[in-house]
Amino acid sequence: MAWSSARFDGWDVLGKSTCAVLLCAAAALAGCSKSDNSSTSSSSTGSASEAASAPASAPVANAAGGKTKIGFSVSTLNNAFFVGLKAGVEKGAKEQGFDLVQTNANGDAQQQVNDAINLLSQGVTALVLNPIDSKAIIPAVEKANAMNIPVFTLDRGSDGGKVTSFVASDNVALGQTAAKWIADQLTKRYGSAKGNVVDLIGLVGTTAATDREKGFSDEIAKYPDIKVVARQEGAFDQEKSLNAMTNILQKYPQIDAVFGANDDNTVGAEKAIDNAGRYKPLDDKQHILVIGADGTAQALSAIRAGKQDATISQNPIQMAAKSLQFVADYTAKKDVPANYAWPTLLIDKSNIDSDATKKYGLWSEEVKQ
Structure with missing residues (x-):
C-alpha cells in the first residue's frame, strides 16, 4: 500500500x-x-x-x-x-x-x-x-x-x-502548515515572505518523514524570496539534529527559521542554537523561529520558555x-x-493553555516515558 x-x-x-x-x-x-x-x-x-x-x-x-x-x-x-x-x-x-x-x-x-x-x-x-x-x-x-x-x-x-x-x-498537510506558518511569521518580521530557512528532515524511509518533507518543500517553494539554505536529516533524533544544526549554524551566519520534522528534531536544534550563543527572545528580530511537530512534553516546555515558537500537535x-x-x-x-x-493542532504560546487546546488533548502530559 x-x-x-x-x-x-x-x-x-x-x-x-x-x-x-x-x-x-x-x-x-x-x-x-x-x-x-x-x-x-x-x-x-x-x-x-x-x-x-x-x-x-x-x-x-x-x-x-x-x-x-x-x-x-x-x-x-x-x-x-x-x-x-x-x-x-x-x-x-x-x-x-x-x-x-x-x-x-x-x-x-x-x-x-x-x-x-x-x-x-x-x-x-x-x-x-x-x-x-x-x-x-x-x-x-x-x-x-x-x-x-x-x-x-x-x-x-x-x-x-x-x-x-x-x-x-495527514503528514503532507502538516508539512504545508509548517511552511505557511514560517512564511507568515517572516512576513510579519520583514514586511514580505523572505529569509533563510533550515529544514531538518525526519527519519528517511518512513512515510511520516517523506510526507512531511513533501508538504513542507512544495509549500515553501511558493515563496521565492524564502531560501532553504540547508536541508539535512535529523532522523527524528535529538542528538543527530543537534549535530546537524551545530554544523549548519557554523556555516550560515543568518538563519531566520527552522522546521523540525518532529519535536525531537526541534529540541536538538534549540540546544544547538543555545550552545552557539545565538538564542534571542521571541520578540527580538534576530530570534530564530522554530516550529516542530507532535506536541511532546519537551516541546511544550520549550514553547512556554520561549525557546520554541510552535508545534503541530498530533x-x-x-x-x-x-x-x-x-x-x-x-x-x-x-x-x-x-x-x-x-486532525492536528498548531500550538504556540498564545493558545497552549486554551480550552481549545485542552479539548484537543495535550497527550504528552498523560504519557510517562
Whole structure:
C-alpha cells in the first residue's frame, strides 16, 4: 500500500473541515524486541462503524472461541510519541475487550519483521503495525496477507502488501502548515515572505518523514524570496539534529527559521542554537523561529520558555485507540476506512493553555516515558 496524500482526499470521519477548524482556531488564538505479553480485557464499548471507504473482506474467526487476540509491533519506545501510541493501543484493546500481545522493535527494521512474523505464529487474528521502514516491513505484511490475517498500520504505512486500514495524521498537510506558518511569521518580521530557512528532515524511509518533507518543500517553494539554505536529516533524533544544526549554524551566519520534522528534531536544534550563543527572545528580530511537530512534553516546555515558537500537535493516544476500534469493526464484519486522518493542532504560546487546546488533548502530559 504505497502512501499518497490523495488517499486522504475523501476522509470524512473527523474530516477535513474538523482539521481546518482546529488549525484555524490555533492560528486565531495567535527496547529488546521480545514479546511484551500484555494481555488486556474489558467489555466492548460497541463502537459504531464510521463512514466506510473500503469494504472489509471476511474477517478471521478466533479459532479458540475466546477473546480476539491482537498483535501489535511498535517501532521504538525511545521517543515519547511512540510511548503514546503504545498507551493508545492498550487503551483501545481494553475498550474493545481484546487480548493484546506486544513487541518493541527498538528501531531495528529486520527485527520488526521477525517480531511480526512471530506474532502471526501465535494465532493473532489481526496485526497492528507501526513500521520503522515502509519498505522493510513489506514481507511481514505479505506474510499476514498469505495467512488471511488483516493488517492495520498506525502512524506509518507500508509500501507493499494489503493493508486493511491505515490511521495517521495527514503528514503532507502538516508539512504545508509548517511552511505557511514560517512564511507568515517572516512576513510579519520583514514586511514580505523572505529569509533563510533550515529544514531538518525526519527519519528517511518512513512515510511520516517523506510526507512531511513533501508538504513542507512544495509549500515553501511558493515563496521565492524564502531560501532553504540547508536541508539535512535529523532522523527524528535529538542528538543527530543537534549535530546537524551545530554544523549548519557554523556555516550560515543568518538563519531566520527552522522546521523540525518532529519535536525531537526541534529540541536538538534549540540546544544547538543555545550552545552557539545565538538564542534571542521571541520578540527580538534576530530570534530564530522554530516550529516542530507532535506536541511532546519537551516541546511544550520549550514553547512556554520561549525557546520554541510552535508545534503541530498530533494525539497518538486517541489515534491508536481509533485504530483498535477499526480492528473491532472489521472483526464484526463492518466496513472500515482504508485511510483515516487524525486532525492536528498548531500550538504556540498564545493558545497552549486554551480550552481549545485542552479539548484537543495535550497527550504528552498523560504519557510517562
